[in-house]
Amino acid sequence: MKEMAKLFKALSEDVRLRILGLLCQGELCVCDLMAVLDLPQSTISRHLSYLTNAGWLAGERRGVWMYYRLIDDGGDLQQDLMAVLIKHLAKLPAVARDYARLTQYLKTKNPSACG
Amino acid sequence: MKEMAKLFKALSEDVRLRILGLLCQGELCVCDLMAVLDLPQSTISRHLSYLTNAGWLAGERRGVWMYYRLIDDGGDLQQDLMAVLIKHLAKLPAVARDYARLTQYLKTKNPSACG
DNA sequence: GACACATATCCGCCTACACGGATATATTGA
DNA sequence: TCAATATATCCGTGTAGGCGGATATGTGTC
Numbered sequence A, B: 001m002k003e004m005a006k007l008f009k010a011l012s013e014d015v016r017l018r019i020l021g022l023l024c025q026g027e028l029c030v031c032d033l034m035a036v037l038d039l040p041q042s043t044i045s046r047h048l049s050y051l052t053n054a055g056w057l058a059g060e061r062r063g064v065w066m067y068y069r070l071i072d073d074g075g076d077l078q079q080d081l082m083a084v085l086i087k088h089l090a091k092l093p094a095v096a097r098d099y100a101r102l103t104q105y106l107k108t109k110n111p112s113a114c115g
Numbered sequence C: 001g002a003c004a005c006a007t008a009t010c011c012g013c014c015t016a017c018a019c020g021g022a023t024a025t026a027t028t029g030a
Numbered sequence D: 001t002c003a004a005t006a007t008a009t010c011c012g013t014g015t016a017g018g019c020g021g022a023t024a025t026g027t028g029t030c
Helices: A002-010 A014-023 A030-037 A041-053 A076-089 A093-108 B002-010 B014-023 B030-037 B041-053 B076-089 B093-108
Strands: A057-062 A065-070 B057-062 B065-070
Touching: A002 A076, A002 B002, A002 B014, A014 A030, A014 A041, A014 A065, A014 A076, A014 A093, A014 B002, A030 A041, A030 A065, A030 A093, A041 A057, A041 A065, A076 B076, B002 B076, B014 B030, B014 B041, B014 B065, B014 B076, B014 B093, B030 B041, B030 B065, B030 B093, B041 B057, B041 B065
Parallel strands: none
Antiparallel strands: A057 A065, B057 B065
16 A cells, blocks of 8 residues: 555656656666756655656666666556556657657767766 | 645545545435544535535535535546545545444444434 | 534644755775 | 765755644524
8 A cells, every 4th residue: 555655656756757757768877867847956866766766667776877777677557657658758748848848858868878 | 736735735644534435325414424534524624615615525514414425526636636546545544444343333323313 | 693513723742754965884996 | 995876865945734623604494
């Protein structure tokens, strides 16, 4: 019960939904998210911790960079919710704008950086 | 976006999940919920307001009593989420206990009361 | 109108957490 | 070891919202 509420609570915030939306496209590191969402590093990092702690993300360190990706082996409930998220997030205008900015960003990004 | 976060936020609290679980069985009035959940009236009423405002419930006055039921004509996202809730809430031990108490309560309840 | 009852709202108190700048930590490379 | 960079955490500030007793409001009955 607490666990279920915790899953939902993690989804109850705009920035976190935008992060999940972006990660539907594949893993990203903190600096990618900072660039695309245009938010301070501490804000991004805090939300990533929250999502990880709630069981939505997994982080992996590669050198100096931390890559985050969606967890695909959660419980039944979580998998059903993930399907709902994938289906509906992309429809949101704010998320569509983020996708566009991500595409643009990946094009111009220095290849020697994290990606 | 805000709307989506709002839907999820309403689901991020134990008491509200228990209320939704009970209402899956059909409409109930505030006094029913007080009896089954064993919580103060102000607490129940506050959560019902929250759920109604978030678009999860509809309330209807019948005489002195307010009956609440799940909304079945929400948007696409909401309907998908409702299906997930119906599927998973009943599995939770806390909700199963509430069902048992509801059954017991309905048996012993004075028929001249709200029901 | 006066009362009884169901429900909604108010109130003070308290915790969670959002924000973002400042600081601490971790890693790599010179 | 030191500097540079990426990330995590700390901090003070502000707001949302949980709690439940007290009070206000709405409704039916006499």
